Amino acid sequence: MIGLIFGDTDFPKEILKKIKKENLKYLIIDLSKSKKFKKDKRSYSVSIGQFGKIIKILKKNNCKKVLFAGKVKKPNFSKLKLDIKGIYYIPRLIKALKLGDAAILKEIIKILSQNKIKTENSLKFNSELALKKGNYSKVKPNKQDKLDIQKAIKVLNNLDQYNFSQGAVVRNKKIVSIEGKDGTEKMLKNCKSKKFRNHGVLVKFPKKEQDLRIDLPTIGLRTLKKSKIAGLKGIVLKSKQNIVLDINKCIKFANENKMFISVK
Structure with a gap:
């Protein structure tokens, strides 16, 4: 089972197409603005600030690996929906925000790693792209x-x-x-x-x-x-x-x- 953390753009669709073709087990953490994967029965619509919920979903489904794809809009932390773990991690994300988008993504990967969840290369299933x-x-x-x-x-x-x-x-x-x-x-x-x-x-x-x-x-x-x-x-x-x-x-x-x- 792999956790697919998807944002906007068409790249996530290409990954999902390949995974379904290969009959691999997956679940989707849908971070897209339009919630474009809501019709998929294995999709979970979550806020980027709900780290507790995200980690709980991944662990409940025995997802030890995740893959990021698609664009996730930079969050407005003052309006962000947070859970307890989100509140705990928010100071780290705000600090990373000052360094730019790349730093935020690195911090999220670090948080997942601390919860024993490995991040795979986004081209793992689509090297042809x-x-x-x-x-x-x-x-x-x-x-x-x-x-x-x-x-x-x-x-x-x-x-x-x-x-x-x-x-x-x-x-x-x-x-x-x-x-x-x-x-x-x-x-x-x-x-x-x-x-x-x-x-x-x-x-x-x-x-x-x-x-x-x-x-x-x-x-x-x-x-x-x-x-x-x-x-x-x-x-x-x-x-x-x-x-x-x-x-x-x-x-x-x-x-x-x-x-x-x-x-x-």
């Missing part, structure tokens, strides 16, 4: 593109240890935008250029000091479409440290729009 090094489109980065890619990677590598940014957009060796707390789509919307078309890159790499078992940079067809609207030429990911949904549709869109998908 992580791309290896190479170019996946007909179009390849040219000399200018490579300079933009190098600039974006350097920017992400130089961010603070617990910075939440996983993405950066660079055009003509100039930083157009660094991903903020509102995510990639908001960043791309702000990068739209009337002057440039099919010019510039989006680089999405894991956060610095990130626990690679969870919260890997994720793209899908929607990311490609938003990048196209922003006037960008391509997307760059880090080898085996990414999640790509609907890869065939992404490649087809990139080819039709003379864009590139490249993995370093």
Whole structure:
């Protein structure tokens, strides 16, 4: 039995599909905003502050392993529904909050570990969703593109240890935008250029000091479409440290729009 701690995005659906196909025993701790797994009989709708309830559910079902997938909105601690263990752990989470999203997730993993619950890699059942090094489109980065890619990677590598940014957009060796707390789509919307078309890159790499078992940079067809609207030429990911949904549709869109998908 594995505990699936699911948030929003389509990645959890892919995991659940694979687990059901392999007839594995599971239960879901549904932390998604819309409670998208409420129809599943093995799903439990819980607040992120109800640690006692979460741990009780996992232990009652003999779940010694959990897997995180999907985006969980950063909690508003003043409005958070807490149980006794939640109240006990809240000072640690508030302290972690000051360091960013990555620190909160690490603290949650640490709390689970102290309760003898191991966190598995989010790609444990879906390794096919992580791309290896190479170019996946007909179009390849040219000399200018490579300079933009190098600039974006350097920017992400130089961010603070617990910075939440996983993405950066660079055009003509100039930083157009660094991903903020509102995510990639908001960043791309702000990068739209009337002057440039099919010019510039989006680089999405894991956060610095990130626990690679969870919260890997994720793209899908929607990311490609938003990048196209922003006037960008391509997307760059880090080898085996990414999640790509609907890869065939992404490649087809990139080819039709003379864009590139490249993995370093």
